[in-house]
Structure formats: C-alpha cells, structure tokens
Amino acid sequence: MEGHLDEINGVQFSPDGTKIVSCARDKTIRMWDACSGKQIYILEGGHLDEINGVQFSPEDGRRIVSCSSDHTIRIWDVHSKQQIQVLQGHIAPVVAASFALDGSKVVSSSQDETIRIWDVSSGRQIQLLEGHLGEITSVQFSPDGSKVLSSSTDKTIRLWDVSFGRESQLKEGHSSWVFAVQFSPDGSKVVSCSHDRTIRLWDVLSGRQIQLLEGHASGAYIANFSPDGSKLVSCSRDKTIRIWDIASGKQLHLLEGHSDEVTKAQFSFDGSAVLSCSNDKTIRIWNADSGRQLQLLVEHSLTINDVQFSPDASQILSCLINNTIQLRDLWSGKQLHVLEGHSECVNGAQFSQDGSKIVSYSNDNTIRIWNVRSGQLLQILQGSFDPVYRAQFSPDGSKLFACSGDHVIRIWDLSSGQQTQILEGHAQTITGAQFSPNGSKVISFSHDRTIRLWDATTGQQLQLLEGHSDEVNAVQFSPDGSKIVSCSADKTIRLWEIDPAIDQKDSDSSKLTKKNSIVDNDLVKCIWQAGVQNGLSMKGSVWKDVNGLTPSQKMLVEQRGGRF
Known part of the structure; x- marks a missing residue:
C-alpha cells in the first residue's frame, strides 16, 4: 500500500478487519481496503502538522480519532468522511489518543505532560489530568470507563479517577521508559512493560507492586493477561515469548522458535493456547500449559482476511489476500488443501455443522461450496451483482443464505443449486443474518435500524422488530429459538420475544x-x-x-x- 508522501506514524485495522487506517507526517489520514490493498480515500485538509496516531472507535468502527503535532485531536466519520469534532486544549504535540470502550469519550496525552478527557458528542473537555514529568507514552481507559491509566518517559505509571479528574495512584519502580500499560480483565490489576527489560504487576486498589517479572534480554514491549487473569504472556525484541504465573511471579514457560522480533502474543479465548506473530513472517500456536509449539501455522507474508476452526477443532481454514482459502490440520500444521477459484478478495468462509463442506463468499459476487475431504469445488452460486459479505449453512446443511450489497438475502437449496427465496425489505446495508436453531427461520439486521424475522421456506417476513435508534450490529437466537438478543450503535442491548403464534398453524389473517x-x-x-x-x-x-x-x-x- 503506497500513497503517503512521508514517514508513516500509525496504522490500525478496523474492528471488523475489512479496512486499514493510516496516518503520516504528510498530514493525511488514508483509508485502505484490507483485502485488495487499494486506497479508498484520503482525509486531508484538517490537521496542520504531522499526524502522530489514529484509532477506530472500538464499538463499531464508524469513527476515527486522530492526534497531531498541531496540538489538536480530531474525530472523523468513516462513512461520510467528514470531520465531526476538533478537540483543542493541548499546548504541545499530541502523541496518543484513544476512545473509551463505549465510544462516548476520548482520552489524549501530549508532550505538554498532560492528559485530557473529552466528550465525543459535544467536543467539550471534561477533565485535565496533570502530574507526569515527561512525555506520556500510552493512555487507556479502564474496562468500566471510571479510570484512566497512563505511562511515561518519566518512568512512572499513574492511575487517574475520571469523575474527579485527579490522580489516584502513582506507581514507581521502572528504571527506564515505560512503553505500555494494560488493565486486567476484571480491572483489579495493571501490568506495565518497560525498556528496563522488566514487566511489573500492580494492584489497582492499593497501588502496590505485586510482582516483578524479569527474564527478557531486551525491552519488553507487550504483555497480555489470560482470560481468567491468572497468567501473563509477554513478548520482546529478544525473539522470545514468556508465560508467567501472576500469583507466584514465576516464569512458567519460555517459548522459542521465532527468528526475529516477536511483535504480538496473546492467549486464546479459553486460555489453552498462545498465538504469536513475528517479523520473521510466521504465525505460531503454542500450548499454554506445556509451552510446546503446536504448529507453525503460516510461513508466508500474505495477509489473512478470515480464519475459522472446523466444528471438531481438528482443522483450520484461512482466507488469504491472494483470493485463496487454505485448509490445514490444526495439530500438525500440515496444509491439506488450497481452494482456488475466486477471482477477487474472499471476505470469509465457514464450515457446515457436520464439517463436511465449506462455504466461501467473495467480492467477485459468487458463493462457492467446497468438499472438505477432497478439496474439490462442488457448486458455484451467483444471484447478485454485488460483493457477498456473509453466507451461512442451515443447521442441517440443506440450505444456505447469503447477504450482499444489494440489501437482500438470498436462500439457496443446495441439493438442486437453485435459489429458492429472495428476502426483501431492508432499506440499507444488511449487517448480518443467522438461521434459527431448527433452520426454519432467518433473522436479519441492518443499518436501517431494524431486525426482521423471515420464514426460511416461504421467504415471508414474519416480524419486523423496531426500536433501535441506530444501526444494528449483531443479533443472536436463544438456544431454544424463542428469543432474540440484539445490540446496536445506539449503545443498547435489547431482548426480543418471538411471537409464539408464528410457530402455530398458518393463517391468511395478518391484520x-x-x-x-x-x-x-x-x-x-x-x-x-x-x-x-x-x-x-x-x-x-x-x-x-x-x-x-x-x-x-x-x-x-x-x-x-x-x-x-
């Protein structure tokens, strides 16, 4: 991806992984398509000096916050490309800015040695936090948004109370710059990483240092908690990954294998594995209990657009930027098949529930069905002249739905390969859809703020659920299919009950x-x-x-x- 005219200072994926935003000394922000690498647009004419950082809003990716040496923070709308707010108050270059988890606030840090908290909707400065004696290197809200955590070149970590705007704790102990800080999942602890090669664990309530973790031969840049908060995984320029026990402070495992700087390490959702990536262009999976490398997952430099486990967790598929899908044995890492056929970016792929088939969907406007055992292409389904963003098998594998950019959902009978239904009604982009547990219904949700329930056999709309005041981001059936839970950019979660009468004998009366x-x-x-x-x-x-x-x-x- 080429386009910036000067040194690039920041880059980040959107929450859904489809876009990349970058900023540079050339005073521009550029949006890129993560699949094709093509530049989508340029945001310029805002900042008057180099841009030091940029970040998507974490809850929906609809906004961007940028910070600059022109002393300002700016908030942008991703879809309209318009500047929403200019946050002014810092008297020196702003080096970092990030959203609160719910996107309602922004916290910024500057070379003026201050931290400022801003209300996103009004652009008003809520708090001015002062105390650091050097440049503030990182700043982060706590999970509940009540506190702010910061680190600095003054070798300290500070915890701030958002409500009262005052420093609640000062943590000293590092002998060199502190690169990064992070809250534990429950917000009770803080981990810090430093150029002094140490990782330190702190108790949020007392401010006391709980553990000093030493072992890295070079600066420790990243440390992440396990999901249950009992372990830490860290990585360093020394090419190693280390797993630590938080209670004892002991190093449990030293993971070696990467041949260059390790840039990221994190636990799996269940804490049983560690995933790492490195400048050696490899991704590795490790057993978190034994420290043993399970597999060398990727040995190429291609971008991965999507990755999925098979239902029995024995295989893994990955959609690559070269328009192919790779199928690998999870434990040996052996490549089983390369599925080739799509002519443009593959947006995603999924296994059928029995694990025998794969459905893939692409910007080439097609859906393809593949045999997992042989790797052979079974069917090509095309019903739209727009990119396909989502496709899913019915629970019994007999049907398939697909959502595309034309605002409709198409249902296919897989035995015949025929399109059986077109579900029309949404007025804007369909964000996603899902089959009910028994496969008799489809639920869809959209940027038009509605949720719609459909009969998967007849294609008839059964219910229109209205109430959200902004786009709907996700919905899910309850296990028994009697309820639906939805979440929206309006910051609410709603629980809906499906009318029991819908599952009774059909009637022509609907008024x-x-x-x-x-x-x-x-x-x-x-x-x-x-x-x-x-x-x-x-x-x-x-x-x-x-x-x-x-x-x-x-x-x-x-x-x-x-x-x-």
Whole structure:
C-alpha cells in the first residue's frame, strides 16, 4: 500500500478487519481496503502538522480519532468522511489518543505532560489530568470507563479517577521508559512493560507492586493477561515469548522458535493456547500449559482476511489476500488443501455443522461450496451483482443464505443449486443474518435500524422488530429459538420475544379486523381480532386513548411498529 508522501506514524485495522487506517507526517489520514490493498480515500485538509496516531472507535468502527503535532485531536466519520469534532486544549504535540470502550469519550496525552478527557458528542473537555514529568507514552481507559491509566518517559505509571479528574495512584519502580500499560480483565490489576527489560504487576486498589517479572534480554514491549487473569504472556525484541504465573511471579514457560522480533502474543479465548506473530513472517500456536509449539501455522507474508476452526477443532481454514482459502490440520500444521477459484478478495468462509463442506463468499459476487475431504469445488452460486459479505449453512446443511450489497438475502437449496427465496425489505446495508436453531427461520439486521424475522421456506417476513435508534450490529437466537438478543450503535442491548403464534398453524389473517363497536356517550369502544400467525405489522399505526394494555403488550405494539 503506497500513497503517503512521508514517514508513516500509525496504522490500525478496523474492528471488523475489512479496512486499514493510516496516518503520516504528510498530514493525511488514508483509508485502505484490507483485502485488495487499494486506497479508498484520503482525509486531508484538517490537521496542520504531522499526524502522530489514529484509532477506530472500538464499538463499531464508524469513527476515527486522530492526534497531531498541531496540538489538536480530531474525530472523523468513516462513512461520510467528514470531520465531526476538533478537540483543542493541548499546548504541545499530541502523541496518543484513544476512545473509551463505549465510544462516548476520548482520552489524549501530549508532550505538554498532560492528559485530557473529552466528550465525543459535544467536543467539550471534561477533565485535565496533570502530574507526569515527561512525555506520556500510552493512555487507556479502564474496562468500566471510571479510570484512566497512563505511562511515561518519566518512568512512572499513574492511575487517574475520571469523575474527579485527579490522580489516584502513582506507581514507581521502572528504571527506564515505560512503553505500555494494560488493565486486567476484571480491572483489579495493571501490568506495565518497560525498556528496563522488566514487566511489573500492580494492584489497582492499593497501588502496590505485586510482582516483578524479569527474564527478557531486551525491552519488553507487550504483555497480555489470560482470560481468567491468572497468567501473563509477554513478548520482546529478544525473539522470545514468556508465560508467567501472576500469583507466584514465576516464569512458567519460555517459548522459542521465532527468528526475529516477536511483535504480538496473546492467549486464546479459553486460555489453552498462545498465538504469536513475528517479523520473521510466521504465525505460531503454542500450548499454554506445556509451552510446546503446536504448529507453525503460516510461513508466508500474505495477509489473512478470515480464519475459522472446523466444528471438531481438528482443522483450520484461512482466507488469504491472494483470493485463496487454505485448509490445514490444526495439530500438525500440515496444509491439506488450497481452494482456488475466486477471482477477487474472499471476505470469509465457514464450515457446515457436520464439517463436511465449506462455504466461501467473495467480492467477485459468487458463493462457492467446497468438499472438505477432497478439496474439490462442488457448486458455484451467483444471484447478485454485488460483493457477498456473509453466507451461512442451515443447521442441517440443506440450505444456505447469503447477504450482499444489494440489501437482500438470498436462500439457496443446495441439493438442486437453485435459489429458492429472495428476502426483501431492508432499506440499507444488511449487517448480518443467522438461521434459527431448527433452520426454519432467518433473522436479519441492518443499518436501517431494524431486525426482521423471515420464514426460511416461504421467504415471508414474519416480524419486523423496531426500536433501535441506530444501526444494528449483531443479533443472536436463544438456544431454544424463542428469543432474540440484539445490540446496536445506539449503545443498547435489547431482548426480543418471538411471537409464539408464528410457530402455530398458518393463517391468511395478518391484520387487525374490527369485530364489534359500542357507542357509549360519544365514546366509541372497538373490539379487535388480531391475526398474528404470519406476523402482525403495526407500522405507522398511532394508538391514542387506549385502555387495558399491559406494559408488555404495549412493548409488543411498539416492537411491531406502532406508537403511542
């Protein structure tokens, strides 16, 4: 990816991994397609000096925060490419800026030795934190957003109370620059890494140093907690990875194998494995309990767009930037198959539930079905002239749905290869979809702020769930398929109940039918019969002077589009 006219100071993937944002001394921010490497657009005309850092908003990737030697922090909208806020207050170059986890605040640090907290919506400075005696190298919110953690060239780590804007703790002990700090998963501990080759663990409540971890032969740049907070994994320029026991401070394992600086190391979600990557262009998987290298996963320099385990965790597939899918044996690392055929970026791939097939979907507008055992291409499905962003097998493997850029969902019968249904209704990009546990329904969610429930056999829309005030980012069925949970950019999580009548005998009635009316002193009382077997939409209806509805019934009316 070429385009910047001067030294590049920062780069980051978007939360969904589809884009890359970079910043440079040339005063520009550039957005790139992570698959093709093509430049999407340039943000310029904002900062007046070199840009020192850039970061996506962690909750949705819809915004970017940038900081510059022009003493400002700027917030940008990714879709409109417009500058939303200019945060001014620092009197020296701003070296770091990051969002709070919910995206509502930004914390910044500067060569003026101050930390400032900003409200994103108003652009107003909330707090000014002073105390460091040198450049502040990193700054981070606690998981609950109540504290800020900072490190500095003054060799200290400081903890700040966001509400009161004051330093609550000063942690001293490092004999050289502190490169990075991080909270534990529960927010009770802090780990720091330094140029003095040590890693130190601190108790947040007391501010006391709990452990001093020594062993690296060069500066320790990164340390990550295990999911349960009982271990640490660290990596260094000394080409090693080390696993530490937090309670005792003992080094449990020394992981050697990389031939160059190790740039990242982290635990798997269950804490059983460690994943590392290095400037030697390899990715390695290690057993976290024994320290033994399980496999050398990748021995090339190609970008990986997606990676998935097989249902029995015996194989792993990876979608590469060269438009291919690689299938490997997880434990031996042996390459089993290279699936070739897509002519453009492969956006993702998934195993069927029985592990016998793989579905892949691509910017070449096609979906491809592959045999896992032989690696042979079984089917090519094409129904859209837009890139396909998501595809999934039904639980029994007989059907498949795909979402593309044309705002519709297509369902395919895999035995015949025929497209059986087109689900139309969303007005904007469909963020994703999912089959119900029994495969009879499909739930979809979109940037149009709605969730829609569909009959997978007939293609009929069963329910329209409205309530979110911003785009819906994810939905999931409960295990029994009776409820749906959704989350949105409006910062809410909502639980929805699927109308039980939908699973009863079909009926042609899907509207309110007036059964009777009684005139009583000019007040008309109406009795209605509601046919809901195929889903009742109340979109656009206004309910005034209504009596007799319980709170839950009122909520159902609002879910179906009615308003009071």
